[in-house]
Amino acid sequence: MEKKIAAIVQKFTEAAQTASDSASIERLRVAFLGKKGEIAELMKDLKSVPAEQKKEFGQKINQLKKDVEGRLNDLTEAVAQKELEVLIHSAECYDVTMPSMVETGSYHPITLVQRELEDIFAAMGFTIEDYDEIVDDYHCFEALNIPKHHPARDMQDTYYLDNGQLLKTHTSAAQNAIMRKYGAPLRAIFPGRCFRNEAIDACHENTFFQMEGIMIDKDISISNLIYFMKTMLSEVFQRDVQVRLRPGFFPFVEPGFELDISCQVCGGTGCPSCKNSGWLELCPCGMIHPNVLTAGGIDPEEYTGFAFGLGLTRLAMMKYGVKDIRTFNSGNLKALSQFESL
Numbered sequence: 096m097e098k099k100i101a102a103i104v105q106k107f108t109e110a111a112q113t114a115s116d117s118a119s120i121e122r123l124r125v126a127f128l129g130k131k132g133e134i135a136e137l138m139k140d141l142k143s144v145p146a147e148q149k150k151e152f153g154q155k156i157n158q159l160k161k162d163v164e165g166r167l168n169d170l171t172e173a174v175a176q177k178e179l180e181v182l183i184h185s186a187e188c189y190d191v192t193m194p195s196m197v198e199t200g201s202y203h204p205i206t207l208v209q210r211e212l213e214d215i216f217a218a219m220g221f222t223i224e225d226y227d228e229i230v231d232d233y234h235c236f237e238a239l240n241i242p243k244h245h246p247a248r249d250m251q252d253t254y255y256l257d258n259g260q261l262l263k264t265h266t267s268a269a270q271n272a273i274m275r276k277y278g279a280p281l282r283a284i285f286p287g288r289c290f291r292n293e294a295i296d297a298c299h300e301n302t303f304f305q306m307e308g309i310m311i312d313k314d315i316s317i318s319n320l321i322y323f324m325k326t327m328l329s330e331v332f333q334r335d336v337q338v339r340l341r342p343g344f345f346p347f348v349e350p351g352f353e354l355d356i357s358c359q360v361c362g363g364t365g366c367p368s369c370k371n372s373g374w375l376e377l378c379p380c381g382m383i384h385p386n387v388l389t390a391g392g393i394d395p396e397e398y399t400g401f402a403f404g405l406g407l408t409r410l411a412m413m414k415y416g417v418k419d420i421r422t423f424n425s426g427n428l429k430a431l432s433q434f435e436s437l
């Protein structure tokens with residue numbers, strides 16, 4: 096027994112000298128400590144040792160096992176260190192001390208404004224809804240009290256698909272679906288991308304963003320509408336912004352208004368962004384027409400509500416002093432990466 100132990104120690108010591116990578120160490124581990132390894136065989140031999148020597152040899156075998164384990168662990172560590180060094184000095188290595196070259200992107204200014212508005216309205220109890228960009232004629236027009244051949248459609252020419260669907264011209268296209276989904280009472284905002292067949296200039300784009308809001312409940316009036324608009328604007332601009340309310344016509348509201356804000360680019364003196372008027376149409380709004388409520392499955396005798404269609408793109412222009420609307424879709428990172436990140 097004694098001899099056998101010594102032989103194994105010798106065999107292991109020799110084998111360990113040539114184990115130079117993790118695979119060969121693993122082979123050693125199996126050969127000596129595995130189920131059918133050298134030490135397991137020794138344990139079997141222990142059965143035939145006379146009873147009075149069992150204890151002594153048992154202890155010796157255990158010690159041997161510990162030594163082999165310890166040695167194998169040391170070897171594993173040394174080899175891992177060596178392998179790491181090889182990796183570090185090879186061509187593909189990474190120098191962890193190099194300054195970081197990672198470029199982080201920035202949020203699009205419209206995203207920034209949209210998120211800010213979402214927070215403001217969420218705090219006032221509005222839910223935030225998502226809606227399609229491709230819609231049908233019913234949702235974009237008819238459900239909004241704009242029948243076929245109504246002159247109001249002229250203002251909202253858009254892009255039609257072969258199957259008769261169209262790219263939505265305004266976020267109002269979601270009103271009907273949201274009324275049907277939740278019923279009354281209801282407070283919701285729904286931001287979205289809109290499309291129109293426009294002649295493009297510094298303040299008109301064929302692709303732009305709006306944020307619609309509707310609030311429907313018992314006894315909602317124009318004063319509620321004005322309150323929410325004022326709160327929202329003072330939060331966004333963090334100062335008093337001059338606004339004016341003009342009558343405006345939209346078939347889906349009655350009465351309807353245009354809410355203008357003084358041009359924040361020129362301070363109201365007139366510039367290309369505001370077509371030299373000093374004012375910018377920012378938020379058409381009004382009391383939801385009874386026909387629209389009915390189409391949405393809500394009884395206009397019981398409920399009233401207001402709706403607004405905030406020009407998100409316009410608001411971003413005002414907030415950040417962007418003079419040309421075309422900047423937003425330009426993909427020009429020099430211009431678009433300047434805005435504070437969230």
Ligand code: PHE
Pocket residue numbers: 264265266267345348351379380381402403404405
């Ligand atoms: N959807 C209208 C537009 O884009 C704006 C609007 C929304 C007007 C809600 C009144 C109420 O022109």
